[in-house]
Amino acid sequence: MVIQERKIKGHSDCYEESYPVVLAKKLYASGHMMPVDGTLVTGEVAAHINHGRWMVECPYAPCPSKQIVNLDVLVFYCGHCANWSNGGDFYAVALPDDREAIEAALLQRPIPEVMNWGPTETAASLLAENVVHGVG
Numbered sequence: 001m002v003i004q005e006r007k008i009k010g011h012s013d014c015y016e017e018s019y020p021v022v023l024a025k026k027l028y029a030s031g032h033m034m035p036v037d038g039t040l041v042t043g044e045v046a047a048h049i050n051h052g053r054w055m056v057e058c059p060y061a062p063c064p065s066k067q068i069v070n071l072d073v074l075v076f077y078c079g080h081c082a083n084w085s086n087g088g089d090f091y092a093v094a095l096p097d098d099r100e101a102i103e104a105a106l107l108q109r110p111i112p113e114v115m116n117w118g119p120t121e122t123a124a125s126l127l128a129e130n131v132v133h134g135v136g
């Protein structure tokens with residue numbers, strides 16, 4: 001029996017294949033190429049937590065793409081639009097400075113579906129929500 005480690009998950013916790021392989025398949029399916037060596041990292045997208053996973057949304061408004069963050073290399077490349085709004089460059093992924101406190105507050109909750117966080121929330125506000133709901 002495999003006991004899953006309780007943690008806020010990133011790409012490698014959710015996929016057997018590496019981030020570049022999953023990205024290449026998504027890009028191929030949407031008619032785009034993988035970014036080439038030397039592709040720049042410009043701009044930044046803020047991560048959030050949804051159902052116990054670090055996520056980013058493509059900042060190009062018409063693009064519906066969301067992606068589980070590759071916590072090993074904090075860059076975002078959209079598998080749907082190939083970072084159209086960023087001239088094809090990678091975006092840096094911004095995690096909060098108090099990431100550990102945020103994750104610790106969410107991990108007090110019983111199931112991933114209620115482990116959610118957005119940049120307007122603080123670890124303190126998450127802990128206060130935990131108290132209201134009788135966890136922690």
Ligand SMILES: [Zn+2]
Nearest residue numbers: 058063078081
């Ligand atoms: Zn996109």
